[in-house]
Amino acid sequence: MSDSDRLALYAAELAAFDGTDLEAARPFDQVRMLIDAVVADPWWPGGGVEVRAARSDAQSSSTRCAASGGGSGTIRLAASQTTIATAAHELAHVLAGPENGHGALYRRAYLDVVRVMTNIDSTDRRLDLHVNQLTEAFGAAGLDVGTRRWPAPPAGTGSAFAL
Secondary structure, eight states, X not given: OOHHHHHHHHHHHHHXXXXXXXXXXXXXXXXXXXXXXXXXXXXXXXXXXXXXXXOTTOSSOEEEEOSSTTSOEEEEEOGGGOSHHHHHHHHHHHHHOGGGTTSHHHHHHHHHHHHHHTTSSTTSXXXXXXXXXXXXXXXXXXXXXXXXXXXXXXXXXXXXXXX
């Protein structure tokens, strides 16, 4: 992925989620529990994901994952990025695999993770609201979305979990 494509992805994230509750800072444990709920959901096609706080001086979050998509991984969340949007971004790296960077398959994983994350809470299901926002932002930025290599996420998923 070129630097301009990477910048386009970051701009699309801002266009889709800036000003929404997905960008609101939350306690670390709340974000970790949401990631754990996605990974425990029957849809999740990968392995385990460990969530840790990043070093206190870290400016951004990161993910280390198995050599191919659908594996296991470790997500480190920077203190300034304990948001649902960041959690979805990092978890999509685990699903797509590190070899896909922020490319088309990664963007498919990102959309699927957002769909599951925003529908886990049965009392506050967003359906496709945030998925559509991100899809439109990808399109406006000229970023294509790849074909998934895992099952499609269900329309409504999970059990009660407060966002």
